[in-house]
Amino acid sequence: MRVTMREVAKRAGVSVKTVSRVVNEEPHIRPETRAQVRAAIADLGWTPNASARTLRTGRTGVIGIAVAELRRPLLAAVVERLVMELDRHGLHAAVEPTLDDPARLAAAAAQRGLAFDALLAVDAHGLPPEVVAAHDGPVVRLNVTRWTPAAPADGTDVVYADLDHGARLALSHMRVMGRHRAVRIGPGPLAEREEDRGIARVDPGRGEVGRAAGFRAAQRALVEHPGVDALICGTDEIALGALAGLHAAGVEVPSRVAVIGYGDLDEGRFSTPSLSTIDPDTVSLARNAVDLTAARLAGSDRPPAAVAVPVTLVQRESTSAAGAR
Secondary structure: OOOOHHHHHHHHOOOHHHHHHHHOOOOOOOHHHHHHHHHHHHHHOOOOOHHHHHHHHOOOOEEEEEEOOOOOHHHHHHHHHHHHHHHHOOOEEEEEEOOOOHHHHHHHHOOEOOOEOEEEEEOOOOOOHHHHHHOOOOEEEEEOOOOOOOOOOOOOEEEEEOHHHHHHHHHHHHHHOOOOOEEEEOOOHHHOOOOOOOOEEEOOOOOOOOHHHHHHHHHHHHHHOOOOOEEEEOOHHHHHHHHHHHHHOOOOOOOOOEEEEEOOOHHHHHOOOOOEEEEOOHHHHHHHHHHHHHHHHOOOOOOOOEEEEOOEEEOOHHHHOOOOO
16 A cells, blocks of 8 residues: 555654655754654655656656766766765756767756756766857756866866865875886876876777776886886876786885875775775765755756865875885
C-alpha cells in the first residue's frame, strides 16, 4: 500500500503543509523540523508524487549533472558524491556525459526549466553565455581537474579545487625530499602551470590521461631526461601507469625516482608501491556545489560565487623514501 503525505506528517508530528514545504525545499523552516520530516520520510519509505509536485511548483525536483566523461574514475567519484548530496536536499539527479563536446553541454543546459531545475556542469568548458541566459534555472560549475583562474564571466557560480596550490604542494614536497630534477608528465591539473617553465615536461600526446599514457611518458622521461629523480603526474591514472613504466624499466620507486599524482583514487592506496597524491576533497567539492545550487533554487540573489576548495597532500610509499639514494 502506498504511503501518503498525511502518514508522513503524522509520524513527524507536523502538518501536511509542513511536509510539503520541506519536500519542496522552501526556506524559513526550522532545522529540527526539517530533520523530523526527513526522518519520517526515510522511516516510511515515502516517495513524493513527482508529477503533482511539478504541476504545483513548476519544478521537477531533478538536477542535471553534465560531466565531461565517466570513464575517468575521479570524475565518476565526483558525480557519485553529487548524487548523494542532492539526495540530502531531497533532489534527484539526471547524469548527462558530454564527451567534452560543447554542443552536448549546451543541449543539457537548454533543458533547464524543462527536464531539469538546474544544471551542475562538472569539468565542462565551452558553454556560451547566451545559452546560460536563455533558459530558466541556475548553472553551477564544478571544476575538479580544470584550472579556474577567476569567476566565470557569464554570471554562473563556480566551485573548484585549488589546483594552483596543489601544484605547489607537489613540487614543494619533492624538493623537501631532496628531489631537484622533477619532470611533469601530463596533461592534467599538476602539469599545466605555465609559471613553472624551468621544469621539464613530457606530454603523452593526443590529450591522453590514462594509465597507458603514463606508462609511455615515464619511459620517455627516463630517456629524454636521464637525471630525472621525480615524476609529478597530471592525474593518479597517469601516475599509476608511470609506476608500471618505471618498474618495467627496472627503476626503483621511490629510491631512484619518486612519483606523485592527483585525485586520491582508491587504486593508489593498494598499488605497489602505494601512490602519493594530491587529494582534491571530492566530498567538499560536491557539498559546496549542491549547497550553492539549492540556495539558488530557494531564491538567493547574491552575486556569483567562486568557491575554492583546499587540496591536501597524501604521502605514501612512492615518495616516503624519496630522500634515499
